Structure formats: C-alpha cells, structure tokens
Amino acid sequence: MELTNVIAVDGVSKVYRRFSRRRKFATLKSALLSGSLISDLRPHETFSALQDVSLTVEKGRTVGVIGSNGSGKSTLLKLVAGITKPTLGTVRVDGRISALIELGAGFHPEISGRENVFINGIMLGLSKREVARKFDEIVEFAELEDFIDAPVKTYSSGMYMRLGFAVAIHVDPDVLLIDEVLAVGDQSFTHKCLDKFAEFRRRGKTVLLVTHSLDLVERLCDEAVWLDDGRIRATGDPTRVVDAYLVNVEKAEERQIASADAKTRKQAATAGPPNDDHPPDMFQATEGRWGSREVEIVEVSMVGDDDQLSHVFPCGARMSIRVRVRATKPVADFVFGIGLFNAEGVCCYGTNTALEKLTSERMDGEGEVVFIIDSLDLVAGTYKLDVAVHKRDGYPYDYHRLLHTFRVKSRTNDIGIFRPRHRWKFPDNIRFTGHLD
Amino acid sequence: MLHNLVRLLRHRSLIQTLVARELKARYRGSVLGFFWSFINPLLLLLVYWFVFSVVLPGIRPIDIEPYALFMFCGLLPWTWFSSSVLEASNVLIAGGNLIKKVLFPAEVLPVVTVLANMIHFLLGLPIIAAALVYFAVPVRPLELLWLPVVVLVQLFFTLGLALIVSSLTVHFRDLKDILGNLMTFWFFATPIIYPMSLAPPSGKVLLDLNPFTHLVISYQEILFYDGPFGHWKWLLALGGVSIVLFLLGYFLFDRLRDSFAEEV
Numbered sequence: 001m002e003l004t005n006v007i008a009v010d011g012v013s014k015v016y017r018r019f020s021r022r023r024k025f026a027t028l029k030s031a032l033l034s035g036s037l038i039s040d041l042r043p044h045e046t047f048s049a050l051q052d053v054s055l056t057v058e059k060g061r062t063v064g065v066i067g068s069n070g071s072g073k074s075t076l077l078k079l080v081a082g083i084t085k086p087t088l089g090t091v092r093v094d095g096r097i098s099a100l101i102e103l104g105a106g107f108h109p110e111i112s113g114r115e116n117v118f119i120n121g122i123m124l125g126l127s128k129r130e131v132a133r134k135f136d137e138i139v140e141f142a143e144l145e146d147f148i149d150a151p152v153k154t155y156s157s158g159m160y161m162r163l164g165f166a167v168a169i170h171v172d173p174d175v176l177l178i179d180e181v182l183a184v185g186d187q188s189f190t191h192k193c194l195d196k197f198a199e200f201r202r203r204g205k206t207v208l209l210v211t212h213s214l215d216l217v218e219r220l221c222d223e224a225v226w227l228d229d230g231r232i233r234a235t236g237d238p239t240r241v242v243d244a245y246l247v248n249v250e251k252a253e254e255r256q257i258a259s260a261d262a263k264t265r266k267q268a269a270t271a272g273p274p275n276d277d278h279p280p281d282m283f284q285a286t287e288g289r290w291g292s293r294e295v296e297i298v299e300v301s302m303v304g305d306d307d308q309l310s311h312v313f314p315c316g317a318r319m320s321i322r323v324r325v326r327a328t329k330p331v332a333d334f335v336f337g338i339g340l341f342n343a344e345g346v347c348c349y350g351t352n353t354a355l356e357k358l359t360s361e362r363m364d365g366e367g368e369v370v371f372i373i374d375s376l377d378l379v380a381g382t383y384k385l386d387v388a389v390h391k392r393d394g395y396p397y398d399y400h401r402l403l404h405t406f407r408v409k410s411r412t413n414d415i416g417i418f419r420p421r422h423r424w425k426f427p428d429n430i431r432f433t434g435h436l437d
Numbered sequence: 438m439l440h441n442l443v444r445l446l447r448h449r450s451l452i453q454t455l456v457a458r459e460l461k462a463r464y465r466g467s468v469l470g471f472f473w474s475f476i477n478p479l480l481l482l483l484v485y486w487f488v489f490s491v492v493l494p495g496i497r498p499i500d501i502e503p504y505a506l507f508m509f510c511g512l513l514p515w516t517w518f519s520s521s522v523l524e525a526s527n528v529l530i531a532g533g534n535l536i537k538k539v540l541f542p543a544e545v546l547p548v549v550t551v552l553a554n555m556i557h558f559l560l561g562l563p564i565i566a567a568a569l570v571y572f573a574v575p576v577r578p579l580e581l582l583w584l585p586v587v588v589l590v591q592l593f594f595t596l597g598l599a600l601i602v603s604s605l606t607v608h609f610r611d612l613k614d615i616l617g618n619l620m621t622f623w624f625f626a627t628p629i630i631y632p633m634s635l636a637p638p639s640g641k642v643l644l645d646l647n648p649f650t651h652l653v654i655s656y657q658e659i660l661f662y663d664g665p666f667g668h669w670k671w672l673l674a675l676g677g678v679s680i681v682l683f684l685l686g687y688f689l690f691d692r693l694r695d696s697f698a699e700e701v
C-alpha cells in the first residue's frame with residue numbers, strides 16, 4: 001500500500017476576530033463616512049483558535065482528535081473541510097471530502113424527507129442520478145421507510161439526525177470528517193453507525209474523527225492527536241495520547257475541585273451555625289458547619305501515596321485524611337468522626353472513635369489527626385466528606401458537613417458504590433482476549 | 438474569480454434543485470398553493486387600481502387606457518426585482534447553517550433567490566398576455582422578440598445587486614432595514630404608476646439616471662404602447678452596465694466569501 005498523505009495541514013493558525021465595542025455599533029453609513037469600510041473589516045481584537053498546527057494523515061488511516069472544550073478541535077475539522085480558511089499556513093486534502101459536522105444542515109422543514117434527501121445529497125456533492133441509485137439504501141439505513149414522504153418538520157430530532165447521517169455517510173467520500181456525531185439515535189443506531197464506520201476503514205478510506213469519547217479513539221483509531229488550547233500537545237499511539245490527556249484532565253479537575261471546595265467552606269463559615277442544639281438531619285445532604293468550637297477543625301486535607309495534597313485518587317489507592325484540630329482549652333470528652341458520601345448523598349461509610357471503642361482521655365492545644373484508608377475501594381465518582389469532633393453524647397464541637405470533596409477515578413466503568421477487591425477465574429475452555437491492568 | 442464563476446455554472450443542478458425547493462416550500466400547506474403566484478400580483482394590481490381609479494381618480498393620467506394594464510407592465514418586473522433584493526439581504530444569514538457547517542458554495546443562495554422570484558415573474562406574464570388579448574391592445578409580434586432581452590438584462594442587473602447586498606449585509610446588518618425604505622423610494626422614483634411623459638424636464642433627467650426606468654419603459658413600449666420599440670439603445674447600454682454590475686457584485690462577494698463562515 002502506498003503511503004501518501006491525504007491530509008496535510010502545515011503550520012496552520014486560525015485567528016478569529018473579536019470586535020471591540022466601537023466596531024459592534026458601526027453601521028455602513030458611519031463606515032462610509034469615516035472612510036473606514038475596509039479597516040473596519042479588520043479585527044480589533046483577536047482570538048487564536050489554532051496556533052501553528054501541523055498534521056499529516058496517511059491514506060487509509062483513522063485519526064482521532066481529542067481535547068477539552070474550546071481546544072480547537074472543531075476549528076481544525078472545519079479547516080480541513082474547507083469551510084473556513086486558515087489565517088496562516090496551508091491545508092491540503094486529496095479526494096472527495098464529506099464532513100459530518102452538523103447533521104441535516106440544509107434540510108427544509110416544509111418539504112418531505114424524500115425531497116430533502118435529494119437536495120441534501122446534491123448539496124453534499126452527489127449527482128441526481130447517484131442519489132436516486134442510493135435512495136433506498138439511505139432510507140433503509142435511516143429506518144424511515146414509513147415517514148419518508150412526511151414533511152421533515154414532523155420528524156423527531158432523532159429521525160432528523162438519522163436521516164442527516166444516512167445521507168452524509170452515503171456520499172461515499174475518500175476522506176470522512178466526523179465531529180462528535182456518532183452519538184445520534186438509540187443504541188442500535190449507534191451500532192449501525194459504528195459498523196458503517198468500520199466498513200469505511202476496511203475499504204481504505206481516511207477518517208478524521210473529533211470526539212470526547214476516549215474509548216472510541218482507543219478502539220477505532222490508528223493514531224490520536226491531542227489538542228490543547230489551540231496547539232498540538234501530543235500525537236501518535238492512541239493509548240499513549242489518551243493517557244497523557246487523562247493525566248492533564250485530572251490536574252484540571254484537581255484545581256476545579258479545590259476551588260469549588262474552598263468556596264463552599266467559605267460560604268459555610270460566613271453563614272454561621274445553623275442550629276447548635278439540633279444539627280440538621282444526618283440523612284439530608286446539605287453542606288454546612290456548626291458546633292461550639294471548643295475544639296476546632298482548623299484544616300482538612302487529603303493526601304495520596306506520594307504525600308502530595310490531592311483531590312483525585314485512583315480506585316484502590318491509599319488515601320489519608322489529615323484533620324488539623326485545635327482545642328482552645330483542655331477537654332476530656334471528645335470523639336472524632338468521619339463520614340463518606342457519594343454524589344447522590346448516600347452514606348457510603350461512617351465511623352468514629354467511639355464506635356471503634358476508643359475512649360477519650362485528654363486533648364490540649366493543636367495537633368493533626370490522620371485517618372488512613374489503605375485501599376479506597378469505591379467506584380469512580382465524586383464523593384464528599386463529613387469530618388467532625390463532638391462529645392460522646394453528640395454535642396458538637398465542630399461539625400463539617402459535606403464540605404470536602406474528592407474524586408475517585410477508574411478506567412473501569414463498573415457500577416454501584418463499593419468496589420470489592422476481586423478477580424475472575426475461568427476454566428481452560430472459556431477464553432477471553434484482552435486483559436485488565 | 439473567473440475560476441469561481443465557472444464553478445457557479447457547474448452548480449447549476451444544485452441551483453435548479455434549490456429553486457424548485459424554494460417554490461415548493463413557499464406554498465406548501467396553503468390551500469391555493471401554486472395559484473398564489475398568479476393571485477399575488479393580481480391583488481397588488483387591485484390595490485393600485487383602487488387607489489388611482491376610486492380614491493384619487495384626479496391624479497391619474499387621462500390618456501393612458503387601460504390604466505391597470507399599464508401599471509401591471511411595470512409592477513410585475515418591479516416585484517421580481519424588489520423581492521429578490523430584499524430577500525437577498527437576508528439569505529446568507531438565514532442560510533447560516535449551510536455556510537458554517539457544510540462545504541457549500543455561498544453564492545448559490547442569492548442566485549437561487551433571484552431565480553425563484555424570476556419564476557414568479559414569468560408565471561405572471563400569461564396574465565399580461567390574457568389582458569392584452571382582452572383589451573385588444575395591438576402588439577407587434579416582432580417587438581415581442583425583444584422581451585427575452587429585457588428579461589435577461591434585468592436578470593443580470595438583479596443578480597449583481599443581490600450579490601452585493603447579500604454579502605454586505607453579513608457585515609452591516611443595518612442594511613436590511615435601510616433597504617426596505619430605499620426600495621419604496623426607488624419604486625416611486627421609477628415610472629411604474631405614472632408615465633415618463635408626466636415628469637417635468639428636470640425630473641426627467643433624474644429618472645433617466647435610474648437604471649430601472651429603462652427596464653420599465655422597455656416593458657411598457659413592448660407590451661403596452663402602440664408604436665415602435667424606440668428604447669432599445671438605452672436597453673443595450675443598460676445591458677452592458679448590468680454585466681459590469683454583475684461582475685462587480687461577484688468580485689465583492691468573492692472577496693468577502695471567507696468571512697461569511699465567521700460572521701453569519
């Protein structure tokens with residue numbers, strides 16, 4: 001097989017204009033009067049969606065583009081499709097392109113599905129005869145045999161998308177550009193799309209796929225490109241690129257949780273104690289802080305195996321909750337408690353020193369209490385912590401209710417709350433491919 | 438640019454399909470359907486006839502009979518022209534989805550607008566023909582050969598203006614509102630509801646500067662007035678101007694083309 005580059009993106013930058021206030025209110029008249037008709041068409045402020053991006057795709061390869069929202073993925077796809085032009089650099093594509101950027105763009109609501117298939121097909125570059133030849137196949141693929149003569153405005157959004165997808169995929173392009181559209185319709189339709197997609201790859205077509213489904217990239221793509229803030233951060237083997245991307249996402253999440261947490265704590269502190277005598281129902285998941293503060297929880301931090309502060313932990317890792325406490329005067333009656341709640345407010349686990357048969361003797365001044373979870377056996381998700389110091393009879397010194405957040409991540413999409421350590425055993429006549437890490 | 442112009446010709450099947458869609462979609466759901474193409478100009482004519490024959494009969498020139506037919510000869514091409522230009526001012530913004538999300542030749546949109554309106558105009562011609570027969574207006578058959586030429590000149594003139602207007606409104610949205618009033622003014626500055634002969638000498642110079650005057654006079658001379666078609670020199674000159682305007686419009690459209698995907 002000859003290895004030629006079907007898509008060649010060379011040093012491409014794309015600058016969007018962000019017009020200043022003055023420009024926004026300008027009219028043709030004022031532009032003519034001030035003689036600034038041409039200069040007003042130039043940007044005053046700019047925003048770079050892509051910066052110096054170079055990318056080549058060989059014939060027959062499937063390349064996945066990943067990256068967070070606003071990283072320039074769709075802009076890249078539009079440039080390759082030729083819908084917009086690069087500000088700098090060149091884009092070259094050989095062969096017929098079909099861009100699945102928005103499905104059913106150009107459908108006219110008033111006329112029938114049948115007529116729209118013809119018009120859409122011609123818009124996408126087919127001749128009338130070609131559409132006529134593929135018509136039955138398109139309708140069958142879209143599963144719209146019964147509705148094809150009804151006006152498109154009566155279609156459900158799923159039907160609309162299916163018809164759009166069916167037309168676009170039957171254009172029979174050499175290069176297929178897909179922007180996050182494989183998720184149309186129900187499960188069975190998605191499978192059909194994936195089958196069609198696999199057929200494309202078998203027939204040696206080139207595919208550029210923009211998606212948030214990392215799983216899809218690992219499963220289907222020969223190569224992955226990670227865009228971050230308009231630049232290419234990594235290209236190459238999908239698994240490696242996806243992993244690098246995930247590490248980065250974690251870091252971003254870490255920052256996000258930390259700042260959100262700080263905000264809730266600040267709100268709880270300024271709101272003051274809601275009710276000292278009757279703390280809110282334990283089973284109601286509302287954040288708050290209350291207590292007499294004779295013993296105060298000064299700080300709560302979570303650290304991982306590496307002793308680094310963290311808010312994101314891999315499933316099964318060690319997690320230590322460090323609670324910094326300060327007693328304003330010596331106390332003898334105290335209990336430390338920890339509660340773990342999932343995002344729905346379900347208590348996953350709760351314990352305290354009294355329940356674990358520890359009897360308090362004396363506490364004075366400041367110190368750090370550490371609660372160590374050797375193996376964080378929870379399924380992936382966001383969890384919140386209750387941290388409290390109170391008397392044996394329940395009188396609260398300082399109660400932090402759901403004020404501390406952490407996230408458990410896992411590459412396995414298992415369900416439930418608790419993930420017991422487990423393994424499978426099979427006899428020799430039952431075999432699988434693939435392995436768990 | 439020339440390359441792109443040739444491409445426009447290659448898109449003719451797309452243009453054809455879209456014009457058909459435009460016509461189909463317009464009357465879909467209405468009871469009278471396609472007959473509205475005939476009824477609309479007749480109703481418009483009725484309004485003007487009411488104003489000038491019932492409400493203000495004094496204003497109406499006496500020597501022109503039948504007056505309704507005279508008006509209709511100008512009104513029909515005017516409707517084609519003004520609807521095209523007004524619709525063109527919105528066509529790129531309305532078709533934003535196509536321009537932003539699909540690799541779509543944007544110039545097809547204003548062209549389709551002009552052509553769809555031309556079909557309506559052509560459908561109105563049989564009404565004029567029927568009226569000519571009914572009123573027994575003498576028509577010179579040889580003069581009728583000029584009619585396709587007039588239509589062609591108007592087509593290029595309208596296309597040129599539609600291309601300019603459609604590409605400029607993307608950047609200057611105010612144009613849409615200005616245009617509505619401008620077209621009303623233009624209508625009264627064209628000898629459609631009054632004959633050219635009624636204009637004072639100074640007004641005549643101004644009317645002569647209005648390109649649409651010469652189109653309307655051509656229609657009137659060919660269809661309405663008994664006498665030779667003497668306006669052909671003006672018409673051919675306007676034909677030249679129209680082709681220049683069309684090329685100019687296309688050039689402007691082509692220059693602004695890359696900004697459409699970002700601005701609509």
